[in-house]
Amino acid sequence: MLDLQSPIPKYITNKGNIVRLIFFTAGFALVFINIYSPFGVETWYNVTRWQLFFYSSLIILTGVMVVVISRVVMYQISKFKILLLWQYLIWILAEILSMAIFYTLYEMLILHDKRELLHVLKISVQNTALIILLPYSVLWLYFSWKEKNDKLNALTQGEPIFDPSKMVAFYDEKGILRLSLKIDNLIFIEAADNYVNIHYYNKEKISKFMLRNSLKKLEETFVNSEILRCHRSYMVNFEKVKIIRKDKDGLKLELDLPSTLDIPVSKSYVDSVMQTFSKYCQ
Known part of the structure; x- marks a missing residue:
């Protein structure tokens, strides 16, 4: 449909x-x-x-x-x-x-x-x-x-589909461009009610941009990319994942940047996260 x-x-x-x-x-x-x-x-x-x-x-x-x-x-x-x-x-x-x-x-x-x-x-x-x-x-x-x-x-042919050197555009729910940045600078995206918070690296510090949109819509935009949905409240740039850790609360993603929280992985997203992880291990 x-x-x-x-x-x-x-x-x-x-x-x-x-x-x-x-x-x-x-x-x-x-x-x-x-x-x-x-x-x-x-x-x-x-x-x-x-x-x-x-x-x-x-x-x-x-x-x-x-x-x-x-x-x-x-x-x-x-x-x-x-x-x-x-x-x-x-x-x-x-x-x-x-x-x-x-x-x-x-x-x-x-x-x-x-x-x-x-x-x-x-x-x-x-x-x-x-x-x-x-x-x-x-x-x-x-x-x-x-x-x-x-x-x-x-x-x-083993060619990358997603070029991390390119810019990525973020549009609000009305389709209006609100933010554009290099994919390599994107860290993770967090849901916040009817908004999302985009966390990105800017001038040697982590900045946050609030966008009126949903993770579901953004997930459709970033299909077949390294920007991966891992939780109902989070998407993460997998290029920034340093460690995948399993503890009593489930899987956690540790990011390769200071002063960022560990990103949880929901059970429904474990398979896609591990498939992406296996590509990096090949």
Whole structure:
């Protein structure tokens, strides 16, 4: 079941993937309009098939500008705000409606379609939904497959998936960027009611930043990384773990930094912690 509150995958807002989406959508739309003949193209003047292909190309490329503008705006917004799945779905619906309005106005004002405006708009929405949703769905599956395949290849070849030299971004529950730091400086994250406290190394001392978000959401963000959930109240940067100790209260993680508490490990997270530990021992 889809979690509409979860962030969209990062490959959706990847610059290269956005370019691929635009070109693939334009190509699909061009083939679609010449084979299926929606939008009343059969009435576009008395022209040959090649002339129709030329005219339809111009119209399709003009309509696809809606997608171009939309995705450029989305790319810029994604730099400082996380888009949630429900927001992305609404965004797609807005793209469909905007493009349908464009084609409806073209039919009514340029082609002088005699049908009722609402009827033409309804048909345009249906056709535009096919033009957009089919290539979007195909590319979403392809991008997802490619990302998983790249991670599998990296694991097979022994390459690190998570680069500790990179920056890690922390967003609040509304998707607004609040903190960014090097992963190597992150120590652990602690739950605090409706907030989390991010403990990190800063100028030779340990600092704390309070963020309105949940560990569950952050756990989804840091999947397949060294930032690991080990307790219902804690996530830890496993690069900072010096010792795993077992005492009467269970497993404890001792961190390789002064003045930090030992992090407890819940029974439900013991397996994932030990699997991660075994990778470091290989």
